[in-house]
Amino acid sequence: MTTTRSRSKQSTDGPVPPKPARRPRGWGRATPYLLIVPAVLLELLIHIVPMLVGIWMSFVQLTQFFIANWSQAPYAGLGNYRVALNFSGPLGQSLLHSFEITAAYTVIVVGLAWVFGMSAALVLQRSFRGRGILRTLFLVPYALPIYAGIMTWSFMYQRDNGLLNHVLHDDLHLTDGTTFWLVGNNAFIAMTVAALWRSWPFAFLMLMAGMQNISEEVYDAASVDGAGIWKQIRFITLPSLRPVNGVLVLMLFLWTFNDFNTPFVLFGQTPPPSADLVSIHIYDNSFVNWNFGFGSAMSVLLLLFLLVCTGVYLLLLNRRSRRA
Amino acid sequence: MKLRLIPAALTVLAVSATAACGSGGSSSSGSGSASSGSGSASASAAAGRGSGATLTYWASNQAATIQDDQKVLGTEMAKFKKQTGINVNVQVIGWPDLLNKILGATTSGQGPDVLNIGNTWAASLQATGAFMPFDAAALQAIGGKDKFVQTAFKTGGAPGKDPTSVPLYGLVYGLYYNKKMFADAGLKPPTTWEQLQTDAKKLTDPSKGTYGMAMEGGSYTESVHFAFIFGQQHGADPFNAQGKPQFTTPGMVAGVKQYVDLMSNKVVNPSSVQYKNGPEAPGDFAKGKAAMLMSQNNADNTLQADGMKSDAYGVVPIPAMTGNKDIASFVAGINISIFKNTKNKAAALKLVKFMTSPAEQAILDKPFTALPVVKNGTVNYTTNKAEAAAFADILATKAVPLPLIPAESAYETNVGNAVNQLLAQAATGNKVSDSDIKAALQAAQDKMASAG
Numbered sequence: 001m002t003t004t005r006s007r008s009k010q011s012t013d014g015p016v017p018p019k020p021a022r023r024p025r026g027w028g029r030a031t032p033y034l035l036i037v038p039a040v041l042l043e044l045l046i047h048i049v050p051m052l053v054g055i056w057m058s059f060v061q062l063t064q065f066f067i068a069n070w071s072q073a074p075y076a077g078l079g080n081y082r083v084a085l086n087f088s089g090p091l092g093q094s095l096l097h098s099f100e101i102t103a104a105y106t107v108i109v110v111g112l113a114w115v116f117g118m119s120a121a122l123v124l125q126r127s128f129r130g131r132g133i134l135r136t137l138f139l140v141p142y143a144l145p146i147y148a149g150i151m152t153w154s155f156m157y158q159r160d161n162g163l164l165n166h167v168l169h170d171d172l173h174l175t176d177g178t179t180f181w182l183v184g185n186n187a188f189i190a191m192t193v194a195a196l197w198r199s200w201p202f203a204f205l206m207l208m209a210g211m212q213n214i215s216e217e218v219y220d221a222a223s224v225d226g227a228g229i230w231k232q233i234r235f236i237t238l239p240s241l242r243p244v245n246g247v248l249v250l251m252l253f254l255w256t257f258n259d260f261n262t263p264f265v266l267f268g269q270t271p272p273p274s275a276d277l278v279s280i281h282i283y284d285n286s287f288v289n290w291n292f293g294f295g296s297a298m299s300v301l302l303l304l305f306l307l308v309c310t311g312v313y314l315l316l317l318n319r320r321s322r323r324a
Numbered sequence: 325m326k327l328r329l330i331p332a333a334l335t336v337l338a339v340s341a342t343a344a345c346g347s348g349g350s351s352s353s354g355s356g357s358a359s360s361g362s363g364s365a366s367a368s369a370a371a372g373r374g375s376g377a378t379l380t381y382w383a384s385n386q387a388a389t390i391q392d393d394q395k396v397l398g399t400e401m402a403k404f405k406k407q408t409g410i411n412v413n414v415q416v417i418g419w420p421d422l423l424n425k426i427l428g429a430t431t432s433g434q435g436p437d438v439l440n441i442g443n444t445w446a447a448s449l450q451a452t453g454a455f456m457p458f459d460a461a462a463l464q465a466i467g468g469k470d471k472f473v474q475t476a477f478k479t480g481g482a483p484g485k486d487p488t489s490v491p492l493y494g495l496v497y498g499l500y501y502n503k504k505m506f507a508d509a510g511l512k513p514p515t516t517w518e519q520l521q522t523d524a525k526k527l528t529d530p531s532k533g534t535y536g537m538a539m540e541g542g543s544y545t546e547s548v549h550f551a552f553i554f555g556q557q558h559g560a561d562p563f564n565a566q567g568k569p570q571f572t573t574p575g576m577v578a579g580v581k582q583y584v585d586l587m588s589n590k591v592v593n594p595s596s597v598q599y600k601n602g603p604e605a606p607g608d609f610a611k612g613k614a615a616m617l618m619s620q621n622n623a624d625n626t627l628q629a630d631g632m633k634s635d636a637y638g639v640v641p642i643p644a645m646t647g648n649k650d651i652a653s654f655v656a657g658i659n660i661s662i663f664k665n666t667k668n669k670a671a672a673l674k675l676v677k678f679m680t681s682p683a684e685q686a687i688l689d690k691p692f693t694a695l696p697v698v699k700n701g702t703v704n705y706t707t708n709k710a711e712a713a714a715f716a717d718i719l720a721t722k723a724v725p726l727p728l729i730p731a732e733s734a735y736e737t738n739v740g741n742a743v744n745q746l747l748a749q750a751a752t753g754n755k756v757s758d759s760d761i762k763a764a765l766q767a768a769q770d771k772m773a774s775a776g
Contacts, residue, residue, distance in 0.1 A: 064448060064451055064730060064733070065451050065452065065453070065730070066452075067427065067430050067452055068430050068431070068453045068454035068664075069453060070431075089770075090767055090770035091771060094771070158595075158598065159595040159598060160593075160595045180594075180597075180598075180748075180751065180752055182598055183597050183598060183748045183751065183752060184748055184749075268420075268542070268600055269420075270544065270737075270741050270744070272745070272748060273745065287424055287427065289734055289737060289738070289771075290427065290448070290733060290734065292431075
């Protein structure tokens with residue numbers, strides 16, 4: 001506001017510019033906005049409006065009695081939020097449990113995906129015979145459709161005729177008795193492994209791309225100065241990858257924390273308690289229990305949590321990179 | 325300046341042109357389909373002198389595969405069109421998706437004209453207000469309520485209100501047993517639960533991969549059905565007269581224990597806690613990996629698709645413990661409803677009348693292995709007379725309806741999932757005590773209470 005006013009003031013105070021030049025300038029200023037108008041409209045339609053509707057839903061009692069006529073749903077105020085955040089109540093307790101499971105899942109999957117991706121990218125940084133084949137091979141899980149990949153895992157995890165039990169029990173005799181992988185506490189391990197398999201190639205791809213930008217000369221200079229491989233990684237590779245890492249970890253975090261497909265395909269609508277991730281927990285409460293108001297309240301809480309995490313993370317990252 | 329603007333302006337033009345193209349294309353295709361729709365409608369009106377409407381009908385998956393359903397209903401709908409001139413667009417929807425799709429339609433108001441529902445959802449769906457109540461006039465239009473078997477008709481909605489669904493296919497639970505396995509072991513089909521347990525133990529041999537009982541232990545609907553049936557045998561109702569849940573009464577706990585004990589006593593293959601899609605447990609039974617199967621009568625389809633002949637199995641009522649109530653099933657089945665937002669109410673009523681007419685029922689019961697829901701119907705889907713008599717007897721004398729209250733659907737999911745977790749606990753070798761069961765049921769009840 002103030003800038004445009006001061007500018008217009010300037011233009012009236014200053015020498016009058018030649019007339020023909022003015023119009024194109026106005027158009028020129030409008031062009032970028034015009035160009036993004038379609039994108040903004042679609043974004044509003046596809047993302048923002050449903051999000052606002054979701055936020056509205058979280059403040060009403062949208063249960064089975066009102067889903068056919070939303071406008072009559074009684075206003076619930078913060079009631080849905082109170083139930084969700086009352087951790088001594090049964091629903092709050094199960095939300096907290098689901099949140100803890102999701103946090104553990106995210107830390108393990110993101111951490112290991114980064115370690116695997118980084119290791120593979122480092123190994124494949126220097127060219128050698130067969131590098132192309134290995135790169136392609138490593139990217140296969142990422143190229144496969146998610147559902148097809150995870151369904152294959154669910155077949156391997158079957159107790160009686162699954163590949164995993166066949167190898168562990170029948171061939172290697174490591175386990176006594178056949179193990180359940182999709183039931184009980186093992187379900188968490190099963191889900192984590194499948195998710196890790198799916199997400200590490202993405203870390204690998206991003207880090208590999210990042211490494212292409214590091215000049216060979218820097219490494220050469222470092223090795224002339226007597227830096228070993230570990231020192232090179234620590235003082236050249238990792239610092240150069242900082243911007244890539246910043247984005248990569250954030251994306252992996254958001255994807256993994258929001259993960260719905262992995263538990264849904266492995267376990268169906270209601271996963272065992274040890275694999276009850278937040279997204280599917282919310283889905284359960286909305287669709288299986290027909291309580292969309294409560295489901296929306298939990299979704300809004302999840303949204304707020306992820307926003308805060310992202311904000312704090314970006315703030316820390318910027319501060320650190322500025323300091324560096 | 326000018327030069328730089330030209331490409332920008334061109335881009336804007338191009339974008340707006342493609343947008344216009346898109347909208348123009350879609351609107352023209354829309355009008356195209358509309359005109360073709362009206363074209364076919366007018367043609368059919370001319371041919372059949374009917375209302376000329378096109379109905380959308382969501383059918384549930386009753387035959388062995390969705391394709392089979394589509395085939396059966398396609399033939400019948402052609403017949404319906406000949407009689408009335410009304411086109412019906414049949415969409416068969418698998419069970420895992422049906423309730424979600426109905427909820428989606430309810431929420432958006434964009435749904436089919438006519439649809440099938442699981443009859444246990446009737447009261448819950450009635451509460452949404454998205455379904456047309458069958459008032460006296462509507463019942464008259466479909467041939468009067470007296471044409472239905474009364475136990476089945478009662479499942480149409482909450483008592484005291486106009487029902488929002490009418491029965492279409494009747495189903496009940498029975499105990500299937502493998503005749504040869506029983507004969508080889510010198511056993512007769514059990515008449516008490518204690519007998520069933522000893523028989524099951526005798527017929528179990530894990531080293532050969534055979535078990536006394538097949539179970540769909542990952543399915544919350546199966547689990548809640550048995551929790552209800554066995555609870556009823558112990559004289560326990562899940563809801564009190566005011567409709568408040570009372571899941572932790574001794575009878576309810578004993579009912580759940582009766583079911584979970586099958587797993588604890590190791591007469592069921594532990595792997596069956598992973599079964600949740602429908603055909604797995606009947607599959608085990610058909611392949612001789614299990615000697616008994618507790619299932620609704622439409623299991624016949626899966627058994628025969630898996631190669632088991634109908635004379636290879638017998639059916640008796642699921643027995644109760646000595647001294648308990650002789651209840652062997654609830655009144656299961658499929659009901660048919662009309663979506664309130666339909667623009668073709670008259671045509672929709674005609675379709676419901678057609679589907680529930682005695683002549684059509686006699687035809688549809690065969691491929692869908694259903695029990696008749698109209699009076700004077702006979703069980704005609706099987707040539708196995710003993711089986712037909714057993715199921716007819718269960719429906720007539722040993723079946724009670726599930727609670728007809730709006731919270732029924734929440735009861736199914738919460739209690740069903742709780743029982744599933746108990747089964748999983750038993751399957752992984754952990755003992756399930758009475759207090760475990762009580763705690764799980766208490767948690768389910770608390771969840772329902774605080775969900776409001």
